[in-house]
Amino acid sequence: MGEGAMIKQQIVGKPKAVQLDFLPFKFCPGCHESLVWRALGEVIDELDIEGKAIACLDIGCSGILMVGLTVDGIHCLHGRSTAVAAGVKRVLPQAICFNIGGDGSLGAIGVGHVINVMMRSDPITTIFLNNSGYGMTGGQVAPTSLLGLRTTTTPEGRDVQSAGFPLHLSEIAATMTGTAYASRVSVHTPANYQKARKAIKTAFQKQMDGVGYSIVEILCACPPNWGLSPLAANSFVEEKLIGEFPLGEFKNVDKIEHTFDPELKRVGRVKRG
Amino acid sequence: MADRRLLSGNEAIGWGAILGECKAFFGYPITPQSEILEFLATELPKAGGVFLQTEDEIAAVSMVYGSSMTGTRTMSATSSPGISLMQETVSLMAYLKVPSVIVDVCRFGPGSGMAQTSQTDYRQVTKGGGHGGYRCIVLAASSSQECCDLVQFAFWLADRYRMTVYVLTDATIGQSCELVDLKTRDFGALPDKDWVLRGLDERGGNGQGIHPHMWDYVGYHEDMNEKYREITENEIKYESYRMDDAEVILVAYGYVSRMAKGAVDLAREEGLKVGLLRPITLWPFPTNVLRELSLQAHHILVVEHSSGLLVEDVECALQGKVPVHLLGIWGTHRRDSSGIIYPERIVEEIKQMVGVA
Numbered sequence A: 001m002g003e004g005a006m007i008k009q010q011i012v013g014k015p016k017a018v019q020l021d022f023l024p025f026k027f028c029p030g031c032h033e034s035l036v037w038r039a040l041g042e043v044i045d046e047l048d049i050e051g052k053a054i055a056c057l058d059i060g061c062s063g064i065l066m067v068g069l070t071v072d073g074i075h076c077l078h079g080r081s082t083a084v085a086a087g088v089k090r091v092l093p094q095a096i097c098f099n100i101g102g103d104g105s106l107g108a109i110g111v112g113h114v115i116n117v118m119m120r121s122d123p124i125t126t127i128f129l130n131n132s133g134y135g136m137t138g139g140q141v142a143p144t145s146l147l148g149l150r151t152t153t154t155p156e157g158r159d160v161q162s163a164g165f166p167l168h169l170s171e172i173a174a175t176m177t178g179t180a181y182a183s184r185v186s187v188h189t190p191a192n193y194q195k196a197r198k199a200i201k202t203a204f205q206k207q208m209d210g211v212g213y214s215i216v217e218i219l220c221a222c223p224p225n226w227g228l229s230p231l232a233a234n235s236f237v238e239e240k241l242i243g244e245f246p247l248g249e250f251k252n253v254d255k256i257e258h259t260f261d262p263e264l265k266r267v268g269r270v271k272r273g
Numbered sequence B: 001m002a003d004r005r006l007l008s009g010n011e012a013i014g015w016g017a018i019l020g021e022c023k024a025f026f027g028y029p030i031t032p033q034s035e036i037l038e039f040l041a042t043e044l045p046k047a048g049g050v051f052l053q054t055e056d057e058i059a060a061v062s063m064v065y066g067s068s069m070t071g072t073r074t075m076s077a078t079s080s081p082g083i084s085l086m087q088e089t090v091s092l093m094a095y096l097k098v099p100s101v102i103v104d105v106c107r108f109g110p111g112s113g114m115a116q117t118s119q120t121d122y123r124q125v126t127k128g129g130g131h132g133g134y135r136c137i138v139l140a141a142s143s144s145q146e147c148c149d150l151v152q153f154a155f156w157l158a159d160r161y162r163m164t165v166y167v168l169t170d171a172t173i174g175q176s177c178e179l180v181d182l183k184t185r186d187f188g189a190l191p192d193k194d195w196v197l198r199g200l201d202e203r204g205g206n207g208q209g210i211h212p213h214m215w216d217y218v219g220y221h222e223d224m225n226e227k228y229r230e231i232t233e234n235e236i237k238y239e240s241y242r243m244d245d246a247e248v249i250l251v252a253y254g255y256v257s258r259m260a261k262g263a264v265d266l267a268r269e270e271g272l273k274v275g276l277l278r279p280i281t282l283w284p285f286p287t288n289v290l291r292e293l294s295l296q297a298h299h300i301l302v303v304e305h306s307s308g309l310l311v312e313d314v315e316c317a318l319q320g321k322v323p324v325h326l327l328g329i330w331g332t333h334r335r336d337s338s339g340i341i342y343p344e345r346i347v348e349e350i351k352q353m354v355g356v357a
């Protein structure tokens, strides 16, 4: 146990589900992803699901945390954590499966899987980290990048003609029947952190109650790629990011209503063996 | 009484999965594979397994990965373009030593193209296919019976060596119906799956499935080479047919090996001493067997429904000591994608080769 970790534990207390060896978190100064992991650790403790949780970690900065929690973790390829989590949940329904990834992983290369788990109502939970760009690869434009934001691949700022409009995944999730819970939160103030924690808890609860798919989008600061100091990046979340991506619950249901038309069972093709 | 049924190769694959204790299947429709999907959609849930038609082959293989990580025997089946889409995850599973069984009912590429029979995936499946310099075991089935048996063997091999095992067939084998003895095969004891991740309550622990060789990549490749050597030593499978006094040796697998068998019989009726070597494991390839057999042979004729892929391994094995001939896709009876290589055409090639008119 490192000395730094010791002090941290004494001052703020460490969630049981966060690995002590891993502290301090290995993110850039001012990065919000470490707060997300703390919140996850706290929720796992609160719900007492450490023994049942399986984390499917995507590629990107969130993947750095592949050993950040004490729970079982599966490292997945870029964009595929959603499908992997769905696969795990199918064969191990008693597990609490969640995947975590950035806006490149889940908003670009793997967005198809996200839409499909919503459609199938796979009872898994997605933690979607929106930091308005690609973190790990050094600040390229992401589907969520703000219009006008300078990135390494939109040197004149994101323009509509070449890069289109920002992706609002939580709002899309809310339109899908199979979604039980969709919300967008941030962690840039203590009060918002508490709301984020609550949202993650509700999302896990939907899964545990077998309601359907749940997703929590978390706005995160990425100071180095925004070219801002940690403090300025924190304010940027408040002043700019929330403007494009309003916080709030977009869907929260305890039961997904549906009906079958019995007549349909008599039409359609059947293969005879 | 034995359970004998008339089954297509694809249905026999499905039965092989059920008899081989497969408990999860993730797949996507593609001709000429879809009957496997349709069969398992009905039969696997009855056998207590999970079936899901996924959004694409990338999702299918991602779910195979997740499911296999929990220790569940898991399979996917597809055809050539689907195999291409799966390669990134197959590479990851090779690296993390995750067992899986993937069936490839080979068709003509590309995905926009023809769905008829071909053997054009040989190089993709036997030489790795993805990135990272790994290998997969490749079992080539040439009958419905073998489809059923080799899928069971594939599950055993996958668990034994913790790797992906391909079962390679083709549209002809997949779609032809033959009698099959439905029998559960036992291949022996398997090591305990002490690597699975099922949550801390059950077993496992953080990080087990993650970058086991993060700090020793050289060690990783040394381990892999050791495993591949062990497999090459123990698992090579082949069939030799009428080889005793053969002076001409045919080499073929899959549906073409059935035609080659017919050609051996026809040629022998005409007094030509012809035999067939049919590799069942395409990797590991029966290199030494071929080398030994070639001592008695004047000619080797590779017959394959491609432009010449298997022939590369044969040439590599023989190192120029015996002339190697190739009857490739130009041996099919039609020039469009519905062509088949028939026995008569193979006999004609043999005669030309040995100089009999």
Ligand SMILES: Cc1ncc(C[n+]2csc(CCOP(=O)(O)OP(=O)(O)O)c2C)c(N)n1
Pocket: A059, A060, A061, A062, A078, A101, A102, A103, A104, A105, A106, A129, A131, A133, A134, A135, A136, A137, A142
């Ligand atoms: C198939 C594939 N393509 C590209 C990459 C390279 N890559 C690694 S991380 C990453 C982007 C990650 O960005 P994001 O998902 O937003 O996560 P963040 O780092 O911001 O948390 C990319 C493109 C990869 N690992 N695999």
Ligand code: SF4
Pocket: A026, A027, A028, A030, A031, A032, A033, A061, A131, A135, A136, A221, A222, A223, A224, A225
């Ligand atoms: S690059 Fe951005 S997302 Fe990645 S660790 Fe640094 S601040 Fe966090």
